[in-house]
Amino acid sequence: MASPGENKTTSDSQQEEISALRDYFKDNIRILSSIGQFSYILKIRTDQYDVSLTLQLDESYPSKAPEIIITAPRLTAEQVLLVQQLLQSYSKTILNQPMVLLIYSRLLQWFAENNIQTLNANSNNNNNNTTNSSNTSASRSPPHSLISNQNQNKTTQSDEPIKKTSMKTSEDVISRIEWDTRLDKRYFRVGYIDRFLGLQEKSFNDFDFQVDLSTVSDRHSNVLAIPKHRIQYFKYNNEIIWDKETRTDLVFGSTGNQQTIYDVIARHESLMENNYTPS
Structure with missing residues (x-):
């Protein structure tokens, strides 16, 4: 059984990572704390692919992998299940370290490997090639590359806002x-x-x-x-x-x-x- 000092270290480690993620993702992350059995529930939006990555962290994280849920309207149910299982398996290979950003990076890598086009791809083929190249680099590069790529996609999408459909109440x-x-x-x-x-x-x-x-x-x-x-x-x-x-x-x-x-x-x-x- 973990001692009170070890539990405190785990809690402090989680808080440090959550704080860093909040600064990193800005408006693209939603953080809920103390929800049911989970210490934190993180919802990260990847706007260029219209996908939401949900990670549910319990008090044992990062010695235990988070529960991972993918919401991706542009993917089939089979693709969602495939990438969800891929990320869940990957997370078990990187235990005992901050892993949220690594999981996010692996998700971007999967999109690039499977030639999933970004939302603005159809408007300009040249821009599509540049964006896909940038995404591939982002998924395999250090975090600062992910930041620059994310800001680039935000700027591109703001020029062509997508009309929202009516949502059920x-x-x-x-x-x-x-x-x-x-x-x-x-x-x-x-x-x-x-x-x-x-x-x-x-x-x-x-x-x-x-x-x-x-x-x-x-x-x-x-x-x-x-x-x-x-x-x-x-x-x-x-x-x-x-x-x-x-x-x-x-x-x-x-x-x-x-x-x-x-x-x-x-x-x-x-x-x-x-x-x-x-x-």
Whole structure:
């Protein structure tokens, strides 16, 4: 068992890496702390490929690899599963050191190796070749190359903003989970803003979404009911499937995702089968 001093060192190491990542990624990273079993949940956006990399770190990180989730509307479900398994395996080879930036770099390398075009590739073939070359270099070079490449892509995309599609609301998600008999409510969780405690997360079954909030007193402790606009995200089995801030929708696929909740469930079932080893 680790001593209190060792636990403190691990915690301090995590905080140092989180601070460095916040400075490095700026607006392209979202950091949640103390969510369920995890010390941190990191969501990193890679705008040039329209992909979100989610890493879930528990208190044993970095001696234990983070749980990795990829959200990539432009990829097929099979590609998402492939790259997710690749990164998960890679992370187990680089334990006991800060590994988030290494995993991110490996993700960029995979995109380059598989000739996945950047979002602005179709507008100018010459720019596409330059960008792909830059991305390949970024995935295999020291961190300062990643920074310069990331800033370059931000500048390019700001010139040609992408029109956002209409996103399904939290109320739509609630209705789907409640009335779709193929969905098991026990595997869903809700992240929401509490007026006094900030960001909280509870099981979907803990809520009564049918309650008229005007009849609920703040001192009424037996009813967990919140205004739907306070809902920030929904999870399925620890994977974020709907997120207000990042416009992630893996329930309906309303924001252009090629995946829906059935793809997510199938992927988790596949992972469970692959990780199962008979005694």
